[in-house]
Amino acid sequence: MRITCFLSSTLLSTTAAVALAAPNIAPSSADRAPRPEAKAPVEKPAAKPTEKPAATKPDAKELLQNADRARSGAASGMTWEVTLEDHDGRAPVSATYLVRSLGDDARVEVAAPPRSKGEVMLFNDRAIWFHKPGLRKPVSISARQRLSGQAANGDIATTNYARDYDGIVTGEEQVDGVAAWVLELKSKAKDTTYDQIRYWVSKDRRLGVKAEYLTLQGKPMKRASFVYGNKIKLGSESVDFVSKITIADALAPDRFSVMTYANPKPEVHAAALFNVTRLAE
């Protein structure tokens, strides 16, 4: 466990969150101040309730796909900014990243602070590469190496639940006043970081509002809450999109990270931008 718990939460979480954010989203509405215990905020009842009667259990895969879309955006290419704040009991540490995505690939570049400018993290499907100016070669980070002391947020924000997990709806709960389906997700891919996830998806907007990332024994390792204050246009459809993710350490709730998404826009990127062999050039 100690071997894998070293990766920086900041970069991973930011990268993950960034990779999932959608483009062309109006600036999010004011968000709440982060709380030590990461809890999902109350959902705005903006979208009209959909279709199925609450009593009928929905299809878990469909729920996951819809929820993933609200964190992944358009596959054709997007750009947005993410500001990450790490809170570990001392003064918060902040960083800003520029994210570009294309399909399942994402490129995250540090925009601030200046000392880290030029650092790049590349997401190629499930593989992550890190590079900074001066390195002769990038460094790969496999999924199982991404557990981090304070935010393997890359996984949490980036995770494609519909692709990587089999889910079943096990019940219903209220999350901050919002009715939600409770899903139990089990990994179906060998290289996912978390074997199990407990996921709350709101009934009305079909958005993931809360998640717990579990150990093999079923104990929470991390908790995340999601706010969808943005909207994106996918074709003619206006879709909810994430504006803030708060990720907290289940064992040390005073240690948490907050990722805020801003200025997303659709942008076509060259495939070469996501080629790991070009990183060291």
Place this chain on the structure above:
Amino acid sequence: MSGGWSLAFRNLGRNRRRNAATAFAVGLGYAGLVLLCGYVLRWERVLSSRAIYLQHAGSVSVYKKGGLENHAVFPDRYGIDPAERAAIGRALAQWDDVEYVGAYLKGMGLIGNGCRSLPFFGTGIDPELEPKLRAQPDVLRWNEDMLHFPAGRGVWEYQGFHAVGLTKGLALLLGKKAVLDEVKPGKALAAAFPDCGKPDGDGAFAADANVQLLASTFGGRFNAIDAEVTNHYSSGMALAEDSGLTGTLGAFQELFGTDKVSYLAVYLRDHGKAAALARALPAMAAAQGVEVEAFPYTDARVSPFYVGSMGFLKAMGAFFLILISGVVTLSVVNSLTMTVLERGREIGTLRALGFMPGRIGAVFVREQLLLAAQSLAAGAGLAWIVKEVVNRAGIRFRAPGFPGSSLFLLTPNAAIYLILAGFILTLVALTTAIAVRRFARRNAATLLSSTYS
């Protein structure tokens, strides 16, 4: 020789066969104990010098208070900064026996070859101090095999770039079979990025000694540095052979974005004073304004392999000591019982002449002590011969927990010979005194009428 001893010496010839059997048991048992203690002593010297100098525990390890358990999880909070190092240095200046003080930064991260990355546990060492530690007499005598790198040279011999050493297992897993000195000069990679689709990177991994180290800094951010593999080495522990990495303190501080260190290792001239220093140092450092905790190298928390291995060896030694003591005791008792039964009339005569049971017992004690002394001399000779034969044979074996094979050596010293001899003689004397005492207290008439002899 006084009259009593002279008599005792002559009496040894009265039951030669029985005395020879007893002497054989005592002598063989003594030789066995000497050799066993020599084996344990050798490993104690190997493991202690390895723990102190090569694994950098020092005679005493100094952490910030709470740092031993927490510095890996909260490195920034429990790291020792330069001002604190200076304060601890001032505290140590009050202790006469300090030879060196080393600063070390421990950390973990990922090491990559351009295609795959593997976790490492690393230590940043002081490049100026390390050669001095490796030249210590104890290290040269007991760990000479650990001083030679299977490939390359120490990281302290290079300047101008980050030099790292990898354990052999880690180097193989990364495909870094060649160290920097072995890479053919001028042979550049065709492309900066190896062909990751091929297991050996299409030859790229072995073509250079270049690696990248990635870690989370003390501030919680990612950082990475380029490094060159300058040596392969053995950690001395099988568990660490696939993940060990050594670099300079400067390289580690750059990687982890800090000027702090994880702990200080204090090297004393006399390691026997380590416990005393460990007890005194917290108060001395507190007077300088730093809260620290100090651990001698014999503490399982800083030298678990040494303490665990020695615990096992000592338990094994104690078991055989008890076993052999039992054999010696029973041999003496058995032989003595036969002797006193046979010499019942002699004892009765001495009693009739006015000899007290104690004086009679002393006669037999002298006899047994002389017998034991001769046995011990023979046993010492036997032990020496066996030791020489074994040590010259160059026998190698695989010790549990150790990488590779180790040389089987027996190194009893004079103290072992003397202490065990004293123990055996004491055991023989006590056994004889107790065994004879009861018999000698019998009525003289009963003894005189004894028909056993």
